[in-house]
Amino acid sequence: MIQRKFGKVAALTVAAGLISGFVSAPVHAASNTIIVWADETRGPHLQQVIAAKGDWVPGYTIKIVPFSSFDALNAAFGNATALTGPDIVVGANDWVSTGAKNGKLAPVTLSSSVRANFTANNLFDLSYKGVLYGVPLDVNNVSMLYNSKLTGKPGTLTQMVKFYLANKSADKLTAGLCVAGGGMSWGAESVLNALGGAPYVMTASGTVDPTADPVPAATVAANIKRLFLGANGKSNGFFPATDTGCKTAFLAGTVPYAIIGNWEWQDYAKAGFDMNNLMPVPGLNHGKFGSAYASVSGAMLTTFAAQHGVDQGAKSLLNNFFGSSAGAVAYQNVELRPPANKKAQKNASVTAAQKGFGKAGAVAGLPQIGAILNGAAGSKSFWDLLPAFWTDVLVNGKDPQTSAAAMDAFFKTNIAAGIPQL
């Protein structure tokens, strides 16, 4: 009996010795390591750039953690706490308001020379209630590309519709203008704008106009009826209500005009499309264009950095690497997105298409204000409203004016609730 007990205790002790090495051995992260979370494309590229030159912040080690996808990064950051969270996260501008409200993002003060590298709009994109939370990294926008084998450069939206209706059967066109990138809200915003509507109206001084009517229902409805609908009140096929299949159809040459995203211009260039044919969506009159969103993704400081004791290091990394022209050029030469950094935009090593999208954004760009677009409590977000509008009008045959008025009412609620948050 005593022997048995002894056996148990002995086994226990031996096992304890063996196991302690595995489970409780701390995984030492050096105390001065700055952890940066990024998605599946930016992450590996940042790793590459940091590996090439790692001393952006002397005294600290930089560790880039690339997630398997943007969605995964978003989910992880949504759940992260100081225990395992990052010091800097590279994400989209619409994370700023949520991150700030939830106490996950920390304010950043950039040096005046770094601030001078960015446009006020881009810095505004990463701000919430007037406080900046990060450094702009790359610009994301959409632009219209026309197929020069089918048609010439259009002057107005009306010309485009005329071309489509005239050549529909001869050229076997599946649509006139479709959205290949950015979806039916963000990507299609410039179409709504070309028709005379917008989620909010900017004043000349660059602030949101609280009194202007965002979607003048009668005007927008009349334009839709004239351009997008047939005599029977249903879509004339010019503008499909969904974005599925647009890219394939455009590449196959059965759609003359498509709105494409700057993140996949290479697919179009490889298929033989000339990037000089990029332009904003034409409006109703010559020289008028529908404004598209140009949003930035950025490197944002988290509140975890202070708790990890690398707050100063993380801020230095934002200033020295993410915010500097040298850092932006080194990074964008690998990442190949249009840089937000003004000096990097002019750098000779940045490609023509990267610059081309930047130019389209400059001609007809609209600041993207998450506080309004995400929708007030009890209202609807722009992201849900515009796709629903296209479906109702183009597919379900609902009256354009009623639908436009309904959307307008939601937009007004969102503007009223959003303005105090800016």
Next chain:
Amino acid sequence: MKRWIKEDLWRHALLLVTCFFVLFPIYLVFLSALSPTGSLQVTSFIPKTISFKNFHLLFTSPKIPYLVWMKNSVVIAGLVAVLSVVIGAASAFSFSRLRFRGKKKGLQLLLLVQMFPAILSLSAVYVIMERVYNFAPRIGLGTEPGLLLVYLGGAMGVNIWLLKGFVDSIPIELDEAAKVDGASAVQTYWLIFVPLAAPILAVVSLLSFIGTFNEFILARLFLVDQNSRTIAVGLQSFISGQYATNWGPFAAGSIIASIPLVAIFLSLQRYIISGLTAGSVKG
């Protein structure tokens, strides 16, 4: 001949229609994988150009360690399949064969916990594993052992419930005979029950294997490191970018990933059906 027409023709007709239903989407996956643009919308059923670009990419791009992902998936899903059945079978045995107080309540609990909307408890799992990481970094959030533990926990309810159903149908006379011979419950379990239930156990582990092999919602939070990702996480990365989606490599990768599963299924088909049969010998 007449008998064939009367009895078999409708069978063939029905099966052919069902096969068409089954194969049509799969054919489209192949079309998508073989098209150079890789789109989910098909403009013609006969491809104009066939390109192996997407397959080529999977095995040559240094950014896509496809074979490593495959290995990780097999290891993790394999471990979950084996361990969850080892642990689950014992529980199922006790719920099926032994008498104890609260058994019925326990069984109801097993069924009910599976009905909780798991999407929301995901955040809770994250919080728990983050805390575990805090004191035991090797088995907490972001580690493969940690993911394994969570999977085992998640598989338990379903597996015990499934196994119990199958175990119920093994003739009780067999282990009663053993009991008469003086065998303890533990002996009955190992000497009588396990050999008899082997086919069922194999089937349930196969089901666990498939379930784990396809899981990505948890895995993408745990397996951040490029070389520790599973195939489901890796494939997901093609289509969950901030803006861009790469359907071509995704389709190609899915086809290759399903090959081992299809192979296991086909080679074990007889065994699977007999396993399920054993599970339903009743009365």
Next chain:
Amino acid sequence: MEKFFQRKVTVTLKYIIVALVSAILLMLIESSFAKREYAISAFLTVGLIAIAITYLTNFSIPMKFFLPGMLFLFAFVVGPILYTVAMSGFHFQTGNYISKPESITQIISGGIRPDAAQTTFDVVIGEDPGKKLEILASDPTNKKYFLSTATSKTDLDPAGLAIDGNGDATVAPGFTALTPSEQAAQDKALGSTRFAYSTDFFITIEGGNVASLKEQSLKYDSSTDTFTNVLTHAVYRDNGRGNFTNIKDKNDQLQPGWRAPIWFENYTKLLTDPQIRSALIPVFIWTIVFASLTVLTQFALGLLIAMTLNRKLHGRRIYRSILILPYAMPSIMSILIWGGMFDTEFGAINHLFGSHVHWFQSALYARLAVIIVNLWLGFPYFYLICSGALQAIPAELSEAAAIDGASSRQIFRKITLPLLLQVVSPLLVASFAFNFNNFNIIYLLTGGGPQNTLGGAVAGSTDILISYTYKIAFSAGNQNLGLASAISVVIFVIIASISLYGIRRSKVLDSFK
């Protein structure tokens, strides 16, 4: 002798395993306790005691079998459920996410604002002769230079300084610069030190060689638990719902807030908030219809195929191999490709039938599509189950019935089906439960749509409870995790009651004692 030896080996093996597991648990208990994770520590202790009692004594034989399974179930399934239940009692949403102490810390640091001109200085970080942190600050545009510590500021005469190419001073009398690694080691101190500037303003370091001019606008008084805005003299008090609110203006809140207990408010909201309430009922009905139809169609087709193949037939092996393919394909891929197939303009289905159906824009068609896709995904499972079960039904039974003159339909209804149902009914219940919460198919196929967004609908026509809850919990901008948790709990109670009722009626659990 041999038997004795075997027994000895297995008993030893058992002790080794128990000892190993106990050792691991002990270690974890110790380290979790040391890291103040008391809840986990307590759970592990209970687990350890249970393991010791179960396997070292003969306290309960059944427990020896089910304890490991139960421990896992409690840790990773029941635990998270309890956490969700707890969260449903909190005001837990975007803006009210962290704990109150965290929130206070962040309001304090957020209350430090840059001055209106956003003045920044180039600085060198170092120490004064007394080894106190000191900065050498340069304002190259205005040619102003000074030294500053936490307590005092000393202006320097530019004439006596070495100025570099950027117009920055690099050395000053009595000032010793810190090396980068010394700075890194003092990161926390550098971040929290307020270097003197003027009575209203101070300087904080913003990384490496940048510092900026700041003022503290919000002050926290822990004795009264209030914040005061130094500039406007507004007083902010805990409003009991997770925010500091201006006592004069309810809408003026400090951010971030924290998650505060509001007990049953999330539940009462389900009944009182007309928007939420009106959406819940149709969603609930569709969820039941969806789960029932799914199980029914999957089972029916599975059974039909199993019966068709339950006899010698040419090409039986090939048919079988093809028919189980949907089960072996990754389901994400399958669902997404189906999504592409249902596309109106470019989809294969409209293409095949020459139709122009707007599948995902019409509630009826979208629901039909969901059921069709789920049928595709799930019928092979029931085919496998049913063919197993059919083979097990003794052929004599139906042969005897046939001799007695029963028609094949009668045989099916009176003999085959009842026997089959007895076997598969637990699986039907489990499948119903699975589909009740089948998030993936809805989310990936239709996203819950079509939704009458412009008409004010908050849920789509194909939204089932779980996808609707997901929208509330994780939609952009306004994530209401507390409300979503409450809905989950309600869903759980409803589905649990239905299932328990179903189980009682079908006597699934009674068939074996």
